[in-house]
Amino acid sequence: MVIGLVAVTERGRSAAARLAAAWPRARVYEGPAGQAVPRAFAECGGLVCFLAVGAAVRIIGPLLHGKHSDPGVVCVDESLRFAVPVAGGHAGGANALAERVSAELGCTPVITTASDALGITPLDDLGADLGFRVEDGSDLAAVGAAVISGERVTLTCDGTWPLPALPPNVVSTPAPEPGTPAILVTDRVLPPPLGRDLAEIQPGGLKFLQDHGQGAAVGPRVVYRPPSLAVGVGASRGVAADEVLGLVDAALAEAGLSAASVLTLATVQAKADEAGIRTAAERRGWPMATYPAEVLADVGVPNPSEAVRVAVGTPSVAEAAALYAAGARGELVVAKRRSSNATVAVARLRPRGRLTFVGVGPGDRDLLPPRAVAVLRRASVVIGLDQYVEAVSDLFRPGTRVLASGLGAEEERASAAVAEARGGHAVALLGSGDAGIYAMASPALEMADGSIDVAGVPGVTAALAAAALLGAPLGNDHALISLSDLHTPWEVIEARVRAAAEADFVVVFYNPRSVARHWQLARALAVLGERRRPETPVGIVRGASRPDERSTLTTLDAVDVEAVDMQTVVIVGSGDTRIVAGRMVTPRGYRWL
Numbered sequence: 001m002v003i004g005l006v007a008v009t010e011r012g013r014s015a016a017a018r019l020a021a022a023w024p025r026a027r028v029y030e031g032p033a034g035q036a037v038p039r040a041f042a043e044c045g046g047l048v049c050f051l052a053v054g055a056a057v058r059i060i061g062p063l064l065h066g067k068h069s070d071p072g073v074v075c076v077d078e079s080l081r082f083a084v085p086v087a088g089g090h091a092g093g094a095n096a097l098a099e100r101v102s103a104e105l106g107c108t109p110v111i112t113t114a115s116d117a118l119g120i121t122p123l124d125d126l127g128a129d130l131g132f133r134v135e136d137g138s139d140l141a142a143v144g145a146a147v148i149s150g151e152r153v154t155l156t157c158d159g160t161w162p163l164p165a166l167p168p169n170v171v172s173t174p175a176p177e178p179g180t181p182a183i184l185v186t187d188r189v190l191p192p193p194l195g196r197d198l199a200e201i202q203p204g205g206l207k208f209l210q211d212h213g214q215g216a217a218v219g220p221r222v223v224y225r226p227p228s229l230a231v232g233v234g235a236s237r238g239v240a241a242d243e244v245l246g247l248v249d250a251a252l253a254e255a256g257l258s259a260a261s262v263l264t265l266a267t268v269q270a271k272a273d274e275a276g277i278r279t280a281a282e283r284r285g286w287p288m289a290t291y292p293a294e295v296l297a298d299v300g301v302p303n304p305s306e307a308v309r310v311a312v313g314t315p316s317v318a319e320a321a322a323l324y325a326a327g328a329r330g331e332l333v334v335a336k337r338r339s340s341n342a343t344v345a346v347a348r349l350r351p352r353g354r355l356t357f358v359g360v361g362p363g364d365r366d367l368l369p370p371r372a373v374a375v376l377r378r379a380s381v382v383i384g385l386d387q388y389v390e391a392v393s394d395l396f397r398p399g400t401r402v403l404a405s406g407l408g409a410e411e412e413r414a415s416a417a418v419a420e421a422r423g424g425h426a427v428a429l430l431g432s433g434d435a436g437i438y439a440m441a442s443p444a445l446e447m448a449d450g451s452i453d454v455a456g457v458p459g460v461t462a463a464l465a466a467a468a469l470l471g472a473p474l475g476n477d478h479a480l481i482s483l484s485d486l487h488t489p490w491e492v493i494e495a496r497v498r499a500a501a502e503a504d505f506v507v508v509f510y511n512p513r514s515v516a517r518h519w520q521l522a523r524a525l526a527v528l529g530e531r532r533r534p535e536t537p538v539g540i541v542r543g544a545s546r547p548d549e550r551s552t553l554t555t556l557d558a559v560d561v562e563a564v565d566m567q568t569v570v571i572v573g574s575g576d577t578r579i580v581a582g583r584m585v586t587p588r589g590y591r592w593l
């Protein structure tokens with residue numbers, strides 16, 4: 001997205017130049033504001049004006065068409081103290097743009113939309129990253145006001161989608177309640193077609209009130225259409241797009257399903273160039289997916305055909321393509337139906353939960369990556385060691401479910417995180433430093449299967465925080481070794497230390513010493529001492545990036561092991577490591593050094 005920058009004073013132009021240098025897709029618009037702003041408004045996805053709010057409002061007023069089409073507009077004052085979204089706060093991305101501006105210029109974002117001020121997920125954005133579409137006619141304003149004001153709002157979904165946290169007054173119910181504001185996530189047509197009960201279509205699915213959508217007793221509602229339906233299509237050569245779409249529409253209508261939830265139009269690879277299928281997909285804006293016949297032949301279907309197998313190499317095209325596109329847990333909701341030259345089937349995919357590993361860094365909030373902050377604000381369930389949870393609890397949205405536990409419960413936390421993700425939720429599993437280094441990612445991944453989506457946010461591990469304080473001790477090959485023998489036999493650990501010594505790696509010791517494990521560090525240093533000079537530099541860092549951080553440079557023969565505890569990282573240099581101007585440096589070994 002291109003960001004337009006407009007400034008009319010020297011100070012504003014200087015600030016705009018700073019943003020242009022920091023943002024590759026930013027563009028400065030020259031000239032008087034009355035000319036530059038309309039050009040940027042028409043050409044950009046966002047606009048930053050170094051103007052008074054009143055001046056900007058007078059210029060953009062005639063340009064505004066609707067919040068779902070207009071770019072977000074942010075004003076920055078002459079003293080660079082405030083970044084104020086003035087249009088397109090949610091839908092136009094102005095609130096997020098104000099945050100970006102503030103991060104670059106050091107000003108304060110002034111967010112006035114109620115949901116953001118209260119830390120509540122705005123309904124405009126709910127499920128946007130999952131592909132949700134808001135149904136036309138939804139009353140976003142009324143339901144959003146009810147959510148913010150603390151009124152009872154019901155949430156009814158076809159399945160458990162990994163939604164962000166919603167405040168406690170938003171209550172999950174199997175059906176909307178008469179007179180109560182409602183949020184619905186469904187691929188079903190509302191009200192039920194032909195008077196049929198929706199539970200007849202899919203057992204265990206939503207069972208709406210028969211009068212839903214009719215009468216004064218029904219409260220305001222917002223309906224989201226998730227991308228949950230895969231349409232499989234088979235066709236004879238030369239089939240017309242109108243015939244394909246007519247059959248698709250009839251299949252969806254009979255099942256009471258919304259075309260707005262169609263994720264893809266799928267077929268066999270042999271039909272990839274069939275103009276009628278391609279045109280049908282293009283008319284509706286549905287992505288077209290094609291699969292090899294041998295792949296579809298392995299999909300179990302209720303209505304195989306030997307004639308189809310002979311013709312295209314798979315006993316099913318429509319049903320098999322729909323099911324394959326819907327994924328491993330997809331289910332057929334409309335069996336194969338035919339017209340003269342086409343066949344159609346519809347499958348529903350089941351939502352997949354999300355598990356994201358988040359390292360909270362070594363301590364200082366400045367070392368918590370922005371991506372980690374975004375994940376914590378997006379999660380509906382946060383799981384972690386109690387002290388790590390407490391450190392970032394201010395980032396959670398209202399309604400976030402928190403599962404915190406004490407030391408020694410790593411397996412239980414990993415198991416709970418995987419179980420919550422399998423239940424369809426958006427889960428953040430916390431670890432210290434980087435969650436993948438001596439933290440929670442590996443035990444959780446050992447339990448996870450392919451039924452959930454998994455991601456990790458890179459974090460600043462203790463080795464990096466300690467190394468930055470010491471200088472550049474990790475400038476060449478190095479090894480990280482934990483000295484905790486609670487789960488790893490000491491013989492294995494010592495063998496690894498010996499191997500690192502023989503390979504002349506810089507060695508970083510995690511978990512070096514505790515009250516119960518008081519001798520392991522001394523032994524590990526002795527093993528290294530068999531291959532290293534007594535004067536080899538050693539860096540000892542306690543509480544890296546925390547208020548009580550302390551770093552010491554010493555040598556291998558002078559390490560005070562009594563001063564080391566579990567909050568400490570010990571870095572032992574290689575044969576090339578040296579002290580330069582009071583800093584620990586391991587040369588890269590480049591010829592130009």
